[in-house]
Amino acid sequence: MSSPRRRVIPEATIARLPIYQRCLLELEAGGRTKASSEQLAELAGVNGAKVRKDLSYFGTYGTRGVGYDVPHLLHEIRRELGMTHDWPCVIVGAGNLGTALAKFGGFTDRGFSVVAIMDVDESKVGQKVGALTIRHEDDLADVVAELDISIGIITTTAGAAQDVADQMVEVGIRSILNFAPATLDVPFGVLVRDVDVAIELQILAFHEERRVLSEAEIV
Amino acid sequence: MSSPRRRVIPEATIARLPIYQRCLLELEAGGRTKASSEQLAELAGVNGAKVRKDLSYFGTYGTRGVGYDVPHLLHEIRRELGMTHDWPCVIVGAGNLGTALAKFGGFTDRGFSVVAIMDVDESKVGQKVGALTIRHEDDLADVVAELDISIGIITTTAGAAQDVADQMVEVGIRSILNFAPATLDVPFGVLVRDVDVAIELQILAFHEERRVLSEAEIV
C-alpha cells in the first residue's frame, strides 16, 4: 500500500521472466485470456510452484480458483523487464558475429535495437552493415551519448575484449553482453553477461563423455 | 585406488571447467608451469576456495605449498571434458545464424567441428556453406549415422524447433544446443542447453531498469 514492492528478486527468478513472457505471448497469440500456474509451467518447462513463487515476488497478479489473466500478467512482466521502451545497443567488433548480430532483426521486436557498430580496424570503418555504417571504436563516447545507449555488446576477439570493456565502462555503459571467450574484469555496479557457445558445447560434451563411460561400466 | 573417482559433480562445477581450461591455456601460452588456486581464480573471475573445491571433485591434482602443475591440470580437465577427441556436430536450420555458425571456425580448435548443415527448405538444399553442402533435413538419420554425430545444433525458427528436436532424438542424438527461442520438450536422458541472446539482453535490461528506478528513489 504505502511502500511499493521492491524486495530483492532472486537472480534465478529474473532469468526466468523472459521465458514466462515468451510463453504468455504464445498464449495471447492463441487467444487464451487465462492461464493457471501449471499451464504456464508446462509451457516454460518448469513446475507450478516455481511459477507461483517467481510471480509472487512482483505482486499478486493471479486470482485464486481461476489463474492468471494473460494480458495483465504479460503487461506486468513487460514492465518489470523494462520492455515498455526500446533499448538502443552498440556492438563493438565488426567481425562475423558482430555483423551477423547487427543484421539480425530478431531482437528489435523484443525491444532491443542495434543502433551502432564499431571496430578498431580502419579498413572496416565506413563500410555498411545493413543500414548502419561501421564507426571507429574511438568514437564510442560520442556514439553512446548521441544515441543514448546503455547496453554494450562485445564481439571482438578474446584479446581485445578487456580493452573494449574498459572503454565501455569509461563512457558510462553499465550493462555488457560479452561474446568474447574472456573473463572480463569490471568495477562493481557494472553487469556483464557472457555468451560462449564453445562453453555450452563443452558442457554437452562432458555429459556425453560421461554417458559413454557409464554405459561401458554397465557392460 | 580400487574404484575410480566417479562422484556426482555439481552442474555449477561442470560449467566452470571450460573456463578453467581457457585460463590454463593462457597460462601455458605464457610459459607458466605452476599456478595456485588463487592465481587461477583471479583469471577465472571466481575465488580460490571455489577453484579448489571444483578441482577436488576430480582428484587431487595439486601440490600443497606449491599449487597446480599447469600442463598436468590442463590435461586432466581436457580429459574430463572429453576434449581428447573431436566432436562432430550437425546444424539444423541454414538461416543466418546456422550458416554463420557453420562458417565460423572458432569451435574447431576447441574440439568441435560442424560436419553437416541441413534445412527443410528445398531451395536451400544443395547450396554451399563454406566447405559444406546443405542437405535436406529428412536425411538426418543417414547423416548422423554416416558422420557419427552425437551433438545437434538447432538454429531454426521457434516454430520449427520442437519438430527438429523430435527428429534429433529419434535418430539417437542426446545432446542438443538450442538457439531457437522455444522451450524444448525432450525425453529423460536427452540434454538440451539453450542459448538465447534476447533473454540475456532482457536480463541486462531488467537490472538497468531497476538501476534507474533506484536512483530516482534516492533523489
Add this chain to the structure above:
DNA sequence: AGCTGTGAATGACTTCACAGCA
C-alpha cells in the same frame, strides 16, 4: 472445488576456516 500465495522444509551451491602435507 480450484488455484493462488507463501511459510517451512529440503536441497544445491558457495564460502569459511583450518588440519595436514610438501
Add this chain to the structure above:
DNA sequence: TGCTGTGAAGTCATTCACAGCT
C-alpha cells in the same frame, strides 16, 4: 611457511504443503 583439500557453516534456490480467497 605456503598452499591444498575438505568438513562445517552459511547462503541461495527449489519444492512441499496447505491456509485462504473466489
